[in-house]
Amino acid sequence: MTAVIASYLPRTGEVHDEVKESSPRHVRAALARAGAAAPAVEAVPPAERATWLDALAQAVEAAATGLVEQADLETALGHDRLSGEVQRLAAQLRFYAEVAAGGESLEVTLDRATDTRPALARYRRPRGVVAVFAASNFPFAFGILGHDTASALASGCPVVIKAHSAHPVLGDLLADLLVDTLRECGAPAGAASVVSGFEAGLSLVGADEVAAVAFTGSTSGGTALLRAAAQRPVPVPVYAEMGSVNPVLVTPSAATTRMAEIARGFVASYTAGSGQMCTKPGLLLAPRGADAARLVTEAFRELAPQPVMLTSGIAADVGERMAAMESAGATVLASSGSRESGWSAPAAVLAAGPTALRRGSSVLEECFGAVAVVVEHDPDVDAAEGLAWILPELPGALAATVQTAGRHDPDAARYVDLLAGRAGRLVVDQWPPGVATTWSQHHGGPWPATADPAWTSVGATALDRFLVPVVYQNATDALLPPPLRSDNPWRLPRRVDGRPEEPA
Amino acid sequence: MTAVIASYLPRTGEVHDEVKESSPRHVRAALARAGAAAPAVEAVPPAERATWLDALAQAVEAAATGLVEQADLETALGHDRLSGEVQRLAAQLRFYAEVAAGGESLEVTLDRATDTRPALARYRRPRGVVAVFAASNFPFAFGILGHDTASALASGCPVVIKAHSAHPVLGDLLADLLVDTLRECGAPAGAASVVSGFEAGLSLVGADEVAAVAFTGSTSGGTALLRAAAQRPVPVPVYAEMGSVNPVLVTPSAATTRMAEIARGFVASYTAGSGQMCTKPGLLLAPRGADAARLVTEAFRELAPQPVMLTSGIAADVGERMAAMESAGATVLASSGSRESGWSAPAAVLAAGPTALRRGSSVLEECFGAVAVVVEHDPDVDAAEGLAWILPELPGALAATVQTAGRHDPDAARYVDLLAGRAGRLVVDQWPPGVATTWSQHHGGPWPATADPAWTSVGATALDRFLVPVVYQNATDALLPPPLRSDNPWRLPRRVDGRPEEPA
Structure with a gap:
């Protein structure tokens, strides 16, 4: 008897097909x-x-x-x-x-x-x-x-x-x-x-x-x-x-001038693809007094996401993660009800105080779904519940974001600097999903975002x-693989005696 | 009471000084x-x-x-x-x-x-x-x-x-x-x-x-x-x-024309520094019929090394390793007697048959001392006891060597090729110790030579x-660290839109 893997329809949770498992x-x-x-x-x-x-x-x-x-x-x-x-x-x-x-x-x-x-x-x-x-x-x-x-x-x-x-x-x-x-x-x-x-x-x-x-x-x-x-x-x-929680910082000036827009951007970003993205921004850190939690909740209610998840396991996990976050001190500000059928899961926005953000807390674990946490902190970076106190508690991330008030934001540089070493990608005034495939892209980050940053x-x-070096000592052309032969049959760029050299 | 670390004189084994251990x-x-x-x-x-x-x-x-x-x-x-x-x-x-x-x-x-x-x-x-x-x-x-x-x-x-x-x-x-x-x-x-x-x-x-x-x-x-x-x-x-055993292959032509010279070079190389080098060639593989074992033994007797080891532990280990090699089928062809005093250890040349070179055998483990093994194998690479049968059994090495008969050696390329993937450095007609510090050097190799090749x-x-990437997305100069600013204050070479660019 050949074992099979069932193909499910997440919208209904029903099996509609199957494929053979490899023997x-x-x-x-x-x-x-x-x-x-x-x-x-x-x-x-x-x-x-x-x-x-x-x-x-x-x-x-x-x-x-x-x-x-x-x-x-x-x-x-x-x-x-x-x-x-x-x-x-x-x-x-x-x-x-x-x-x-x-x-x-x-x-x-x-x-x-x-x-x-x-x-x-x-x-x-x-x-x-x-x-x-x-x-x-x-x-x-x-x-x-x-x-x-x-x-x-x-x-x-x-x-x-x-x-x-x-x-x-x-x-x-x-x-x-x-x-x-x-x-x-x-x-x-x-x-x-x-x-x-x-x-x-x-x-x-x-x-x-x-x-x-x-x-x-x-x-x-x-x-x-x-x-x-x-x-x-x-x-x-x-x-x-x-996994990666991908924090978002909001500078004081941005919180004053753009908080509603940032709230909408945040909700759209963390609910996209039912929140099933490694670059989902899962944590919004905004200075107290800018109504961040209320504005994110409003944006969430407008968007009213109805997530359907990739697997029944992922769907079940969302609820468990939310419960764990609540046990660890977070509060649900709003959540969308589950659909009747299929692998639906709640979407939600939660709030937590800075003291809930301690190393190892469930609030700081990735929830693979359309769930995010808003934290309002002391606007003074160096205060007891300010960013300099919070950020060292966060796990490593693939991408961390700073939302600024633009070119003349007096705090932007400090905020970007606070994130150095905490993420593989630092995003300014944009959102982390949508990883461009280019020469300079880096999609990795400190543990647990990746095994090695x-x-x-x-x-x-x-x-x-997928490449490992090998060096040949005192070998003539006849003994060398094509990339190293003096006539350069593969026409590779080379460094000769320390100087770069383009192929002729 | 502060713990101390004794400073010994290996030539006598006596303590002559001490330093404080770090608390x-x-x-x-x-x-x-x-x-x-x-x-x-x-x-x-x-x-x-x-x-x-x-x-x-x-x-x-x-x-x-x-x-x-x-x-x-x-x-x-x-x-x-x-x-x-x-x-x-x-x-x-x-x-x-x-x-x-x-x-x-x-x-x-x-x-x-x-x-x-x-x-x-x-x-x-x-x-x-x-x-x-x-x-x-x-x-x-x-x-x-x-x-x-x-x-x-x-x-x-x-x-x-x-x-x-x-x-x-x-x-x-x-x-x-x-x-x-x-x-x-x-x-x-x-x-x-x-x-x-x-x-x-x-x-x-x-x-x-x-x-x-x-x-x-x-x-x-x-x-x-x-x-x-x-x-x-x-x-x-x-x-x-x-650890690394660093095998040496001798082509059939080299064995015919240069075996005595190769034997002397091998012994000088594996006994240098009392054999306490990570690049020590520990295994000579030569085709049968060229008297490799006898010639290496002769060279060994001429050189008559009298190793003094760095520590008493290393000295004791040499004897244990030799015993383990003998139990695994190797024979001692010659060894130098230990000195009377200090941390002396035997130097030795051993012989083993190709069948002793099986994965996990003690014959294939590094002996950190002036001890090496000579193996005479079937000159036909693809024969039952030829190199194609032996080499897959060897552990990864920092450096592997091929001794050839020079530019027109018909087997040299094949022999070098047989070692691809088995060592981080492939040496031709030289000896592996003396690792030059240059742009193209590679001092690493497959497990257990290094943890990752x-x-x-x-x-x-x-x-x-010691470097890890970080990428900044949509960040203006004021938010970037010096290496990434458009005025290039550190004058670094850069790749811009995929093209290399030297600093102005």
Whole structure:
């Protein structure tokens, strides 16, 4: 009997389809094929690997209508949001193609021999097979073809991807698209495979073939993978992007001049996608006397969100988290009633006093849903319940935001500075969702936002996770891999004796 | 009663001096000062931080005679080796000064706003306080002022260094030199402190102030630190450079034409510094029929090494490791008798058959001493006992070597290729000790050589360990830290909209 994964409709909570779970034999075969493909994938020049990613972008665009339809059934995220996300997926695949083709990530560095040192030639080669755990909440941008897969392939690593069980039929569509497109491009067999099921995921983390793990999900899920990987005879890095509360600070001038607008922006931002975003701003810190809690409550009542969640587990968790926050001293100011059917969960705005924000409190844990907390604090930063007292209690975040009164706000610089070291991205007068895929993006942050703040899962440096240096000492051209040969067959930018050099 | 650390003379095993162990209060104070200094050290422009390192280089050179004398008493490594190492220390301090001043490590990356994306400005900022565990075997190059300290300071991180108990009086001299020189340079108080004692080391790994750990030492020591760091509420990276067997391959042509010379080079290399080097070549793999074992034994008898070890523990361990190797199927071909007094240990050459080289065997564990194993294997790489069968059994290495018959050796490329992924450095026709400090150096390797092969403890990219990215979204100049301001006050190289740009 083959185990199956049910495909549910979150809007009704009903099963409408099912897919087969990967058998242990299937998982072993995918890993073996990936391991065998690693040298072949590595040997493909980066400019050619880039064409695979461009082809995937094109295939995604061609299949967009059907993909969006299926995704909407299984996620209830809505056509508009999902259509935008498909376009974003195509754009990010093309971005990683551009980064791969540029060859900067390989960091070719040559030191010629001198009287006192040997010739040394270094570059970064692919780690090997990457196990990717696709996320539930962005079925395209962080899904089977998402940032982790694209940046791993761009780096020259084969991938074995665990599909998320929240959208299994969509997973099958994306898996076919991935495997078929790579085959048509002439990529080595085994360069990418998709597996499904909880056991399959565990097998990936323990597998000898796997050289790195990339994960986007909850803190508990990420922590479990980190623990499992630590049990391996040979440890491998787990690049886990986990939970984040993403605080928002409001300067005194902004609170005086723009508090109603900020309140609306905050509610729109934290309820988007039913609050199921890692960059959801979950905590608004505003100076006392600006009516922040009342204005956020008004905006919440206007918007009247009716969240439908991705899974029944996520839906159940929202209520539990809210109860925990209340036990820890928060008060519900407003909440939307649950719908009658399906995986609905309350949306809510809560208030808490500064004293509730102590390290380890449930008020400071991520609630993966359309729930946020407003805190009114002493406007004096250095006072007993001011920001300098509150901020060291907050866990690390992916993104922290400062809302200012614009260019002449006298407190803006101090407020931005207060957040240094507390988040991977500092946002000014905008909102954290909508992570642009660019050269300078950083989507990572201090624990528990990610396992190590050094790494990003979005942007050009996402490739860095999957590359490791090797240096050749006193080796002639005939012994060197293509990236290091003097005729530079891959046309890579290089640093020679410490000076950057573009390819001729 | 203050606990003390005895200073021994390895040549006699006698105590000749002692230093005070750091009290818990002293360690707490050093950590608190370092934590408080972190923002000030970060705010110092890299070109100014570079002057600290240059001043340290000068101070080391000025104090060289006394330092070498003390180091020789406590390590028995000899004046020549230690004088060379002091010069090397000065040179590497100057190299890290140059890297810091260049500002490349900060990776300033700016994306201007467009219709579809916000302005993003990224750089890498210092992680914060780094706990450095100084090594026993290179009291200068990897000691209190060594690569880890220099690269952490170059990155803008304060350091709290645990001195090694093998040379405590030297440790006090170097600690004074470090602290005094930084004070004279006007560095923030607490930018560097030195502590000593086992408990002090444990405190560092658990301390809230510590953001990263750098360690050079044994696999057991490194593994213990990794485990301790994993227990922290907020994990921190442990950059552990640990044990490595560093295999040497001899091509069939080299075995025919140069085996006697290779044998002499191998013995000179593995017995240097009494074999107490992380880059010691511990395993020679030569094709059967070239008399490799006999020639290595002859070279060993000519050289007749008489090792004196750094500590009584290391001396005792050599004998235990040899016994374990014999139990696992190796045979002693020759060994030097122990001296009458002091911390002497045997030097030895052992032989083993290819079948003894199975994963987990004691023959494949590092012996930190002048002991090495010769294996004669089937010259056919793909045969049952050929290299393609042996090499996958070997643990990861810092450095692997291929000895060839020169430019026209038909097997050289294949042999180098066989080692890809098995070591961080591939050496051709030279020997692995003597790690040049350059732009392209990589001193790291697959487990257990290091905790993660992504990182190096030597060379320009050693700084990368101590930097983490942060990106500012939609922030005006007034809100940005100096490295990201449009007038580029630190004169850093930058990447703007994907294109590299040198400072004007």
